[in-house]
Amino acid sequence: MRTIKIGMIGLGTVGGSTYSILQGERKRLESRIGAKLAVQKVADKRPEIRRTFGIPKAAFTTDAEEILKDKEIDIVVELIGGLEPARSFIMRALGAGKTVVTANKEVLARSGAELVALARKSGAGLYFEASVCGGVPLLRGIHQGLTGNNISEIYGIVNGTTNYILSKMSLEGVEFDEALRKATKMGYAEADPSYDIDGLDAAHKIAILASIAFGKWVTVDKVFKEGIRGVAQRDIGYARDLGYAMKLLAVGKRTKQGLEARVHPTLIPVNHLLASVVDIYNAVFVNTDCAGPIVFYGTGAGGPSAGSAVVADILDASRSILSNSKMGFESGLAVETAGQIVDIEDLVTKYYIRVRVIDRPGALASIAGVFGQESISLASVRQTEEKKKVVDLVFMTHEALESNVRKALRRIADLKVVKEVSSCMRVEDRI
Amino acid sequence: MRTIKIGMIGLGTVGGSTYSILQGERKRLESRIGAKLAVQKVADKRPEIRRTFGIPKAAFTTDAEEILKDKEIDIVVELIGGLEPARSFIMRALGAGKTVVTANKEVLARSGAELVALARKSGAGLYFEASVCGGVPLLRGIHQGLTGNNISEIYGIVNGTTNYILSKMSLEGVEFDEALRKATKMGYAEADPSYDIDGLDAAHKIAILASIAFGKWVTVDKVFKEGIRGVAQRDIGYARDLGYAMKLLAVGKRTKQGLEARVHPTLIPVNHLLASVVDIYNAVFVNTDCAGPIVFYGTGAGGPSAGSAVVADILDASRSILSNSKMGFESGLAVETAGQIVDIEDLVTKYYIRVRVIDRPGALASIAGVFGQESISLASVRQTEEKKKVVDLVFMTHEALESNVRKALRRIADLKVVKEVSSCMRVEDRI
Numbered sequence: 001m002r003t004i005k006i007g008m009i010g011l012g013t014v015g016g017s018t019y020s021i022l023q024g025e026r027k028r029l030e031s032r033i034g035a036k037l038a039v040q041k042v043a044d045k046r047p048e049i050r051r052t053f054g055i056p057k058a059a060f061t062t063d064a065e066e067i068l069k070d071k072e073i074d075i076v077v078e079l080i081g082g083l084e085p086a087r088s089f090i091m092r093a094l095g096a097g098k099t100v101v102t103a104n105k106e107v108l109a110r111s112g113a114e115l116v117a118l119a120r121k122s123g124a125g126l127y128f129e130a131s132v133c134g135g136v137p138l139l140r141g142i143h144q145g146l147t148g149n150n151i152s153e154i155y156g157i158v159n160g161t162t163n164y165i166l167s168k169m170s171l172e173g174v175e176f177d178e179a180l181r182k183a184t185k186m187g188y189a190e191a192d193p194s195y196d197i198d199g200l201d202a203a204h205k206i207a208i209l210a211s212i213a214f215g216k217w218v219t220v221d222k223v224f225k226e227g228i229r230g231v232a233q234r235d236i237g238y239a240r241d242l243g244y245a246m247k248l249l250a251v252g253k254r255t256k257q258g259l260e261a262r263v264h265p266t267l268i269p270v271n272h273l274l275a276s277v278v279d280i281y282n283a284v285f286v287n288t289d290c291a292g293p294i295v296f297y298g299t300g301a302g303g304p305s306a307g308s309a310v311v312a313d314i315l316d317a318s319r320s321i322l323s324n325s326k327m328g329f330e331s332g333l334a335v336e337t338a339g340q341i342v343d344i345e346d347l348v349t350k351y352y353i354r355v356r357v358i359d360r361p362g363a364l365a366s367i368a369g370v371f372g373q374e375s376i377s378l379a380s381v382r383q384t385e386e387k388k389k390v391v392d393l394v395f396m397t398h399e400a401l402e403s404n405v406r407k408a409l410r411r412i413a414d415l416k417v418v419k420e421v422s423s424c425m426r427v428e429d430r431i
Numbered sequence: 432m433r434t435i436k437i438g439m440i441g442l443g444t445v446g447g448s449t450y451s452i453l454q455g456e457r458k459r460l461e462s463r464i465g466a467k468l469a470v471q472k473v474a475d476k477r478p479e480i481r482r483t484f485g486i487p488k489a490a491f492t493t494d495a496e497e498i499l500k501d502k503e504i505d506i507v508v509e510l511i512g513g514l515e516p517a518r519s520f521i522m523r524a525l526g527a528g529k530t531v532v533t534a535n536k537e538v539l540a541r542s543g544a545e546l547v548a549l550a551r552k553s554g555a556g557l558y559f560e561a562s563v564c565g566g567v568p569l570l571r572g573i574h575q576g577l578t579g580n581n582i583s584e585i586y587g588i589v590n591g592t593t594n595y596i597l598s599k600m601s602l603e604g605v606e607f608d609e610a611l612r613k614a615t616k617m618g619y620a621e622a623d624p625s626y627d628i629d630g631l632d633a634a635h636k637i638a639i640l641a642s643i644a645f646g647k648w649v650t651v652d653k654v655f656k657e658g659i660r661g662v663a664q665r666d667i668g669y670a671r672d673l674g675y676a677m678k679l680l681a682v683g684k685r686t687k688q689g690l691e692a693r694v695h696p697t698l699i700p701v702n703h704l705l706a707s708v709v710d711i712y713n714a715v716f717v718n719t720d721c722a723g724p725i726v727f728y729g730t731g732a733g734g735p736s737a738g739s740a741v742v743a744d745i746l747d748a749s750r751s752i753l754s755n756s757k758m759g760f761e762s763g764l765a766v767e768t769a770g771q772i773v774d775i776e777d778l779v780t781k782y783y784i785r786v787r788v789i790d791r792p793g794a795l796a797s798i799a800g801v802f803g804q805e806s807i808s809l810a811s812v813r814q815t816e817e818k819k820k821v822v823d824l825v826f827m828t829h830e831a832l833e834s835n836v837r838k839a840l841r842r843i844a845d846l847k848v849v850k851e852v853s854s855c856m857r858v859e860d861r862i
Contacts (some may be wrong), residue, residue, distance in 0.1 A: 017721070021721060025579075025581075028581075029578070032578060032763040033763070047445040073550070090628070129576065133671035134722065135577075135579070135580070135719070135721060135723070135725070136725055136727070137568075137571075137572040137573075137575070137576020137577060140569040140571065140572065140575060140576045141571065141572050141576065141727075142567075142568075144571060144575075144743060144746075144747055145560065145568020145571045145572065145740075145743050146566075146568060146739070146743065147451055147463060147742065147743045148456075148566070148738065148739030148740060148741070148743045148746075149566070149739045149744030149747050150456075150459075150508070239706055273707060273708075273728065276704060276707050277704075283726075288739070289735075290448070290452060290566060290735040290736060290738060290739035291565065291566025291567065291729060291730065291735070291736045291739045291740070292566070292729060292730040292733075292736060293728075293729060293730070294566070294567055294568070294727075294728065295714075295726070295727075295728035295729065296572075296725075296727060296728075297704065297724075297725065297726035297727075297728065298722060298723060298724060298725040298726065299722065299724070301724040302723075304720075304721035304722070305721060305722045305723060306548065307579065307721060308577070308579030308580045308719070308721035308722045309576075309579060309722070310579070311578065311579030312575065312576055312577065312578045312579045315575075315578045315579075315763075316575060319756070319758055319762060319763075320758065321755065323754065323755065323756030323757055323758065324754065324755070324756065325750075325754030325755065325758065326754055327750055327751070327754065327756065331750060332463040332464070332746075332750075333748065397715025403686055425722070
């Protein structure tokens with residue numbers, strides 16, 4: 001019976017879970033592929049980690065080079081994360097014809113096209129299910145399962161931390177700062193939460209999702225991103241009154257103008273399935289021409305979840321290696337990079353806008369006048385009933401061009417009756 | 432460039448859509464596999480169908496034999512449905528080493544183990560994504576995407592017709608008969624709706640899902656099934672008052688007692704994600720040890736949806752054939768049949784029970800007495816406030832053995848104060 005030899009680089013949260021599943025489920029996994037699975041070597045910079053996992057001395061190293069140079073290793077599993085040295089490790093492994101399994105969204109979202117091209121050239125496999133939404137079989141689902149379809153849109157709640165925070169704000173009526181504190185306390189937010197709450201994590205994920213769905217690689221630096229720091233409790237309340245839920249949405253669309261890839265707080269209809277995805281859960285809504293809407297849902301984070309996806313990739317990679325075939329994610333994926341992404345200024349959508357105004361006759365008229373001059377037509381206006389001199393005016397627009405909206409809001413901010421343009425959020429109501 | 436030659440048997444709803452996608456999307460599909468795709472021959476009993484699809488004379492036959500005997504054909508796509516002659520066609524194709532793509536849930540739910548064994552023996556591929564929930568990439572997701580996990584439970588809303596009817600009953604307050612009429616009018620229910628509303632369709636689907644998830648083939652005749660004819664409007668109302676939604680659930684579980692596979696109207700917590708799956712939509716909830724709960728959602732029916740799944744299978748099959756590998760659904764699937772399924776009488780769950788009683792002192796005491804004698808402990812009792820002599824008593828039990836419940840209900844039906852035991856439905860509240 002042939003043995004598939006695995007080299008693992010990185011034994012952190014995901015690596016540790018992957019190693020544990022491979023050891024604990026070995027028999028079941030081996031029976032599925034009809035071959036033996038052996039972790040030939042594990043590399044981690046922390047020598048003390050070896051004992052934690054009970055790894056034999058000979059199978060452990062602090063030097064990833066040992067794995068990259070090992071000619072017997074069939075599959076290199078890269079789980080150190082971050083751009084470098086991970087990318088170099090992956091490139092070298094692929095270049096040497098070794099199959100690579102990785103959970104690394106940074107590398108994929110920046111260098112996906114390059115990796116696929118290299119894998120194709122060297123005949124190596126490339127697998128990265130765990131890079132988006134952990135254990136949810138989402139990339140496989142799109143890449144293999146939806147190939148009979150043309151995909152027009154993707155809407156994803158792909159970051160658990162921000163979904164937790166927005167859920168807390170919505171369900172418990174707390175402000176952002178308090179919800180963030182709760183998330184930190186629960187271990188759902190990092191000490192520096194910026195990567196999650198400013199939309200960077202989600203931007204990486206939509207870059208990868210859009211690349212797979214639309215057949216051209218979208219790099220993360222082209223994704224527009226706006227986080228949730230600016231979401232106020234009252235915005236969530238007003239949105240609810242208008243029939244909307246607030247979510248940090250990662251959006252990918254194929255439109256007449258080109259590809260859209262963007263991450264921002266978004267108002268979606270409150271009765272939409274995505275609106276009921278709360279807490280740390282993730283869900284990705286994919287709109288297809290033949291199969292209609294498809295949703296994948298699950299926990300997007302955590303070692304065991306991502307580890308299980310890495311293991312699924314290892315099994316598929318093993319089957320492919322055993323039959324000498326090229327059936328990885330690299331097969332059927334584009335090597336081209338999308339030229340242009342629709343500039344956010346060229347976006348056409350509906351907007352939710354909140355303006356703080358001095359409650360004085362003519363305030364609404366002067367603001368509405370500016371919207372009209374900038375070709376923005378209003379769907380509704382509400383004024384809060386506060387016994388204060390300064391009140392909220394909440395506008396919902398019809399479809400408008402973002403550059404017009406930005407221009408209008410700059411002008412509105414300069415009006416004497418206006419204290420502040422407090423919020424401007426995009427609305428997706430044909431989701 | 433190599434050409435993958437396809438023979439199609441059956442050009443009905445799914446077949447027609449499959450053919451149309453293959454023709455309309457040919458360029459995109461071919462670019463994904465780096466080979467040509469040719470529909471070598473189509474067989475359908477209705478000769479007039481040829482012109483509908485503009486199929487050249489030489490590529491059409493009314494005799495499936497021509498496809499089975501054609502040595503050039505790589506992939507036989509069986510889309511006639513029903514048990515025979517479909518099963519024989521599939522067996523002959525597999526026996527001849529041809530890869531088979533099918534949407535046939537009847538054949539899979541009865542002879543899955545046999546087909547997998549035959550495919551393995553002859554080295555042919557077997558693909559059947561479209562057999563459950565149409566275009567939702569569900570089977571692939573479980574079979575390939577969740578292999579890093581042990582799956583403990585599956586709960587599926589897998590029949591669109593019954594979900595539509597129950598949604599209408601719940602949202603519009605109509606009775607079953609009227610909801611069924613609406614479903615028929617909308618084209619969601621067949622002239623003879625029995626296959627859907629009596630749970631047969633769902634039973635086939637859970638048989639296939641359980642087989643893939645639990646690693647042993649469950650045949651449909653072992654699946655317990657109870658349809659939705661007995662669901663009354665008032666049951667839905669009472670359930671809602673108690674915090675539950677009513678769904679026709681297809682349940683597969685791996686418990687200490689063995690495998691459970693059953694279909695029946697089920698009360699689930701109203702805030703569960705599955706409760707918000709309404710209309711003709713399908714959703715399958717899979718509980719895993721590493722990745723937690725995973726949900727797949729989409730339209731489970733319709734030609735284009737199922738056709739897109741067939742096309743995805745054809746592409747995977749083509750890639751596998753081109754690389755001479757065996758990477759179909761047959762790979763990693765069991766050839767054994769599950770010996771025993773837990774008998775429904777041995778089920779332990781909670782129950783919702785409605786009894787029509789004559790409103791007389793002692794009625795509740797006598798019924799409660801019987802429950803107690805049969806070791807059924809009650810979680811709650813409600814009596815409806817009606818100004819009639821006959822009222823509803825609604826019981827929610829704690830976990831109880833089904834055989835005890837049945838025995839108790841037989842005894843309760845015989846009590847003088849009892850007009851009728853109107854409903855007894857299973858509750859899944861730890862879903």
